[in-house]
Amino acid sequence: MDPENVLQQMQDLAARNGIHVRYEKGDFEGGFCVLKKERIVVINKKLPLSRRLSVMAQGLASFGIDQLEMDPALRAVIEDELVKAARIH
Secondary structure, eight states, X not given: OOHHHHHHHHHHHHHHTTEEEEEEOSSOOEEEEEETTEEEXXXXXXXXXXXXXXXXXXXXXXXXXXXXXXXXXXXXXXXXXXXXXXXXX
């Protein structure tokens, strides 16, 4: 799957489930948060595409991907990103 297409699918998945995605610049990678009852995934827009994908996958997982309906190929990509992130930490 094309990485940009995967990121777009993740953003669409987030939007369908009431999770807002924000791209900001700063000295951070990103992650999920809840701000005034709003579920948000914040991603540093200066990160390379591969890191943005990873941050988005981890953010979605923080909200519980088991309950989210998605294409099996997209679920596999998200799960792979989570495995990669677990190895790093």
